[in-house]
Amino acid sequence: MKRLMLIAVIILPVCAGAAAEETYSLRRCIEIGLERNYSIRIVRNEEQIAANNAIPGNAGYLPTLDLSSGFSGSQYDYRYNYTDGTASTSNGVHSETGNVGLNLDWTLFDGFGIQVNYARLKELQYMGELNTRMVIEDFVADIAGEYYNLIRQQIRLDNLRSAVNLSKERLRIVEERYYIGSMSRLDFQQAKVDFNADSSKLLTQFEVVHASRTRLNELLALDEIDLSLQIRDSLITPNSSLNEIELWDNTLVHNASLLASQRSRTLSELDYRKALSRNYPYLRLNAGYGYTLGWNGTGTTDLQKRLGFNYGLTLGISLFDGMNRRREQRNARIQVQNSELRIHELELALRTDHSNFWMAYQNNLELWALEKENLTAAQENYTIALERYKLGDLSGIELREAQNSLLEAEERRSIAEYNTKLCEVSLMQLSGQILDYLYE
Numbered sequence: 100m101k102r103l104m105l106i107a108v109i110i111l112p113v114c115a116g117a118a119a120e121e122t123y124s125l126r127r128c129i130e131i132g133l134e135r136n137y138s139i140r141i142v143r144n145e146e147q148i149a150a151n152n153a154i155p156g157n158a159g160y161l162p163t164l165d166l167s168s169g170f171s172g173s174q175y176d177y178r179y180n181y182t183d184g185t186a187s188t189s190n191g192v193h194s195e196t197g198n199v200g201l202n203l204d205w206t207l208f209d210g211f212g213i214q215v216n217y218a219r220l221k222e223l224q225y226m227g228e229l230n231t232r233m234v235i236e237d238f239v240a241d242i243a244g245e246y247y248n249l250i251r252q253q254i255r256l257d258n259l260r261s262a263v264n265l266s267k268e269r270l271r272i273v274e275e276r277y278y279i280g281s282m283s284r285l286d287f288q289q290a291k292v293d294f295n296a297d298s299s300k301l302l303t304q305f306e307v308v309h310a311s312r313t314r315l316n317e318l319l320a321l322d323e324i325d326l327s328l329q330i331r332d333s334l335i336t337p338n339s340s341l342n343e344i345e346l347w348d349n350t351l352v353h354n355a356s357l358l359a360s361q362r363s364r365t366l367s368e369l370d371y372r373k374a375l376s377r378n379y380p381y382l383r384l385n386a387g388y389g390y391t392l393g394w395n396g397t398g399t400t401d402l403q404k405r406l407g408f409n410y411g412l413t414l415g416i417s418l419f420d421g422m423n424r425r426r427e428q429r430n431a432r433i434q435v436q437n438s439e440l441r442i443h444e445l446e447l448a449l450r451t452d453h454s455n456f457w458m459a460y461q462n463n464l465e466l467w468a469l470e471k472e473n474l475t476a477a478q479e480n481y482t483i484a485l486e487r488y489k490l491g492d493l494s495g496i497e498l499r500e501a502q503n504s505l506l507e508a509e510e511r512r513s514i515a516e517y518n519t520k521l522c523e524v525s526l527m528q529l530s531g532q533i534l535d536y537l538y539e
Contacts, residue, residue, distance in 0.1 A: 122331040125246050128319060132242050133235065135320035142234040149227030158217035162205030162384075170197045193394075200389020210379025211372070219369045226362050233355045236533045242318055243524045243533075249311040250335050251517040256308055258509045259301040265481075265502055266294040272489065286495050293499055337519040339464055343457050346530045350449055353531025360445050364438035371431035377424045380416035453529055460522035467519050470512035477501075477508035 123131075133139055155161055172195040178188045206213065273290040276282035316324050351357070388408040395403065417424065484501035487493040527533045 122329045124331040125243060128246055128315065128330075129239055129242050131321075132238060132319045136238060136318065137320055138234060139238060142231045146227040146231045149224045153217075153220040153224040155217060158220055159206055159209070159213040160217065162203055165202045165204075166200075167202060168197075168199040171195070196391065196393040198389055198391040200387055200391075203384070203386040205384045206381065207384055208380075208382040210376030210381065212376035215369050215373045215376060219366060219373070222362055222366050222369065226359060226366075229355055229359045229362060233359065236355055236528055236531075238318070239533050240524055240528050242315075244521060245311065245315045245318060246330060246332075247335055247517055247520045247524075249308070249315055249330055250332055251513050252304070252308045252311050253333065254335075254513045255510065256301070256304045258506060258513075259297065259304050262297045262502065262506050263294070263301050265485075266290070266297045268485075269488070269495070269498060269502075270294045273495065281491075289495055335513075335516040335520050337464065337467065337516060338523055341460065341523065341526060346457070346526055347450075347453055349530035349532060350453060351446075354449060354529060355531060357442070357445055357449065360438070360442045364435070364442060367431070367434045367438040371428070371435055374424070374428040374431040377417060377427075380414060383413040384410075385413070386410040449529060453526070456522050456525045456529065460519060460526060463515055463519035463522060467512070467515040470508065470515045474505075474508040474512050477505040481505045 172193065174191060174193045176188070176190045177192055178186065180186050270290045270293075273282055273287050277284065277287040312328055313324055316326055316328055319328075321328070386408065387410075389406075391403075391405040393403040393405075481501045481504070484493055484498050488495070488498045524533065527535065
């Protein structure tokens with residue numbers, strides 16, 4: 100009986116605390132996680148970096164304009180020998196030069212390489228968006244999985260509470276009969292052993308529920324990791340109306356990994372076009388505008404000033420670079436082929452995953468229906484067994500078997516529900532529809 104008092108001490112604060120807590124739906128958990136989770140915030144920052152890079156200037160479309168200035172000086176000793184045999188010297192001749200100017204450099208044409216660079220930056224921006232989406236989809240799947248796991252563990256906790264109550268009732272009956280002499284001490288001790296065993300399982304289950312709740316708090320990046328977050332749902336209800344063909348069609352169109360693989364193929368094609376751009380000539384414009392001031396310590400000019408601009412065009416083409424250009428183009432063409440093969444490989448892997456998840460989904464749906472029937476039968480069986488036990492027509496061992504059958508039936512139904520839901524979440528993620536849980 101002391102063990103029962105200990106369990107009551109544990110259960111009552113939990114229930115009292117739960118009454119004061121706000122309840123969270125799956126949608127609310129996802130919203131909080133998307134706002135606070137550190138991995139989500141990091142990948143969004145990386146997406147912003149890719150967007151910042153996708154500008155014309157970074158691709159080379161725009162010129163560069165530099166402002167520069169400088170100052171230099173010199174001091175020399177000069178000796179001059181003339182053709183008539185005479186000579187002269189000048190010692191400590193000091194000269195200084197100062198300048199300031201604007202310099203413009205602009206690549207007007209480089210074999211379409213600039214256009215390819217800009218297209219590549221745009222593709223990298225799209226890849227950043229897809230990477231963010233993939234991380235978010237993985238995160239939503241993790242949140243959903245842990246949310247439903249917490250429901251399952253709480254259901255098991257309730258079942259174990261019921262088992263403890265049933266064992267307590269059996270212990271009460273045996274204890275009364277033992278003291279009036281109608282039952283042996285062996286029956287009394289066995290009832291106590293069974294009650295203690297059920298109590299031990301219940302205490303252990305409190306740890307499992309706590310671990311699942313703290314894991315959910317971690318995914319939500321809550322400041323209080325031990326917060327007793329209370330979820331709204333108490334039952335797992337799988338969606339039994341999924342359509343295999345529709346899911347697969349959506350997978351081919353919306354799967355984030357497949358879309359990213361297709362973007363990778365586009366990047367490989369752009370790399371090939373970049374390598375081909377080296378076959379063309381390049382044209383560059385350079386211009387400058389500046390002011391130069393010079394002081395001369397010798398000669399006929401004491402001060403020289405210069406103000407004006409300069410300009411020029413450079414046209415060139417690479418004639419031979421040690422066969423490297425040809426090598427790069429061949430390798431780029433192979434990369435395009437490899438990216439196409441990776442798409443086919445990924446489609447095959449997705450088809451395999453889809454087939455496996457769909458089979459598991461259907462199988463667990465059937466198991467769920469079967470276990471619900473088994474649970475109804477087990478509940479009825481235990482009710483009959485308990486009545487017969489109270490009348491003395493059934494032994495304690497037989498009652499315990501009926502009780503264990505009931506607990507096992509409840510556990511199997513809960514597992515079937517949970518596994519069906521996990522298959523549903525996986526199928527939704529494969530088909531690119533996992534974010535629909537935000538709108539449930």
